[in-house]
Amino acid sequence: MAETMLKVDSLVKRFGGLVATDSLSLDVRAGEVHALIGPNGAGKTTLIAQLSGFLQPDSGRITFDGRDITLLPAAARVRLGLSRSFQITSVLRDFTALDNVALAEQARQGHSFRFWRSARADRSLRAPGRAALEEVGLAHRADDPAASLSHGEQRQLEVAMAMACDPRLLLLDEPMAGMGPEESARMVDLLRRLRGRRTMLLIEHDMDAVFALADRITVLVYGRAIATGTPAEIRANEAVRTAYLGEAESG
Numbered sequence: 001m002a003e004t005m006l007k008v009d010s011l012v013k014r015f016g017g018l019v020a021t022d023s024l025s026l027d028v029r030a031g032e033v034h035a036l037i038g039p040n041g042a043g044k045t046t047l048i049a050q051l052s053g054f055l056q057p058d059s060g061r062i063t064f065d066g067r068d069i070t071l072l073p074a075a076a077r078v079r080l081g082l083s084r085s086f087q088i089t090s091v092l093r094d095f096t097a098l099d100n101v102a103l104a105e106q107a108r109q110g111h112s113f114r115f116w117r118s119a120r121a122d123r124s125l126r127a128p129g130r131a132a133l134e135e136v137g138l139a140h141r142a143d144d145p146a147a148s149l150s151h152g153e154q155r156q157l158e159v160a161m162a163m164a165c166d167p168r169l170l171l172l173d174e175p176m177a178g179m180g181p182e183e184s185a186r187m188v189d190l191l192r193r194l195r196g197r198r199t200m201l202l203i204e205h206d207m208d209a210v211f212a213l214a215d216r217i218t219v220l221v222y223g224r225a226i227a228t229g230t231p232a233e234i235r236a237n238e239a240v241r242t243a244y245l246g247e248a249e250s251g
């Protein structure tokens with residue numbers, strides 16, 4: 001069995017009286033695409049925020065490559081190879097696709113976005129930037145302003161921005177959000193190409209995409225993991241059908 005890359009042990013996060021992460025444990029194995037699904041408000045985003053270091057858990061432990069990272073700041077996690085895909089709002093619209101990737105890389109290295117001029121000029125950032133654009137299928141758009149990219153291409157750009165940091169584990173927070181069927185299919189293709197080369201934790205509402213991509217799926221309901229298994233196991237799981245899939249299918 002593949003080694004465990006990320007391990008979450010009995011994680012708890014409360015917002016006042018609400019337990020958003022409720023004694024949650026899960027593991028992500030090296031090389032797998034692990035999807036996290038669950039109804040609205042299940043706690044998916046809250047979990048990703050704790051994994052990436054934007055939220056501090058109340059208790060529990062997060063281990064990455066055998067190292068306890070529970071209290072590590074976000075930037076330090078990125079340097080260890082744990083990278084969250086950028087949100088579309090962090091794409092600078094007047095900058096080219098390549099500039100955006102170079103800036104993301106520079107920001108991850110701990111520099112400020114204020115020094116964008118040097119990022120533009122810095123050749124050491126441009127080669128990995130081009131490679132990342134190549135990897136997501138956007139090389140032909142490298143010199144176009146981000147504003148001229150379609151919604152789908154901007155989301156591909158977000159993935160390239162995360163890839164520029166050469167992550168060992170990529171946290172993808174709803175990469176298909178707001179996409180039409182064609183754009184979604186393109187993103188599924190992209191993630192399928194990355195599969196095997198990158199370990200991914202994927203949060204996604206698009207069940208077709210999840211079942212097409214995931215090696216394993218964890219189902220969250222009210223902050224708890226009610227099941228983890230292969231897509232076939234999750235489909236057949238009675239508790240999951242009742243709590244989520246049945247509801248989604250009938251609704």
Ligand SMILES: Nc1ncnc2c1ncn2[C@@H]1O[C@H](COP(=O)(O)OP(=O)(O)OP(=O)(O)O)[C@@H](O)[C@H]1O
Binds near residue numbers: 039040043
């Ligand atoms: N900063 C916060 N303060 C108070 N409550 C919060 C905060 N962030 C999230 N919550 C609550 O925690 C619960 C989990 O929210 P979260 O956004 O993690 O769910 P989700 O599974 O990502 O939902 P969605 O699929 O709608 O994005 C929800 O009840 C939400 O209202």
